Amino acid sequence: MNNKISIRPTLDKSITQGNLSILERFQNEILRPILKMQHTLLISAVKSNFRKKKNTFYDISSEKREDYIRNQIVGDKNIFIELRGMILGQFTVLEFETYTMNHTELSKRIKEMLTQRLISAMHEY
Numbered sequence: 001m002n003n004k005i006s007i008r009p010t011l012d013k014s015i016t017q018g019n020l021s022i023l024e025r026f027q028n029e030i031l032r033p034i035l036k037m038q039h040t041l042l043i044s045a046v047k048s049n050f051r052k053k054k055n056t057f058y059d060i061s062s063e064k065r066e067d068y069i070r071n072q073i074v075g076d077k078n079i080f081i082e083l084r085g086m087i088l089g090q091f092t093v094l095e096f097e098t099y100t101m102n103h104t105e106l107s108k109r110i111k112e113m114l115t116q117r118l119i120s121a122m123h124e125y
Contacts (some may be wrong), residue, residue, distance in 0.1 A: 004090055004092055005092065008033035008034060008036075008037050009036045009037055011032055012108050014027045015031065015032070016028050016068075021050055022093050023102060023105055023106065023109070026098060026099075026102070027093075030095055031106075031109065031110060031113060032089070033093075034087050034090045035087065035113055035114070035117055038086050039117065039121070041086055042083055042086060042114070042117070043118070043121055043124050045079075045083060045086065046069075046072070046079070049072065049076075049079050056068070062122075064090055066119050066122070067114065069117070070115050071120070073114055076116070080111060080114075083114055084110055087110060087114075
């Protein structure tokens with residue numbers, strides 16, 4: 001169980017300091033390192049999804065790609081479930097229990113963080 005935690009990247013401590021809510025702390029101490037660690041896999045999964053959709057992403061202007069990514073993560077439940085599973089699979093049992101108790105809010109945070117990360121990484125597509 002500690003192996004999962006030990007392989008996560010270390011992020012700047014400033015994001016975990018201060019008076020944070022439980023969900024903010026979970027986001028910054030657990031979700032952000034997992035997203036960073038899984039970055040390449042998440043990009044690969046999104047690229048695979050784009051190929052399944054006949055590479056529509058590559059046919060649109062760069063200005064519209066951000067909206068396309070946002071629409072895929074928000075509108076296509078299957079791709080979001082797949083990407084979220086890649087994140088949840090890196091949780092310890094205790095982290096998963098915390099996630100399940102706050103499923104709705106944490107899923108929203110995951111969706112927003114994923115969207116921002118994928119948009120920021122558009123040059124990797």
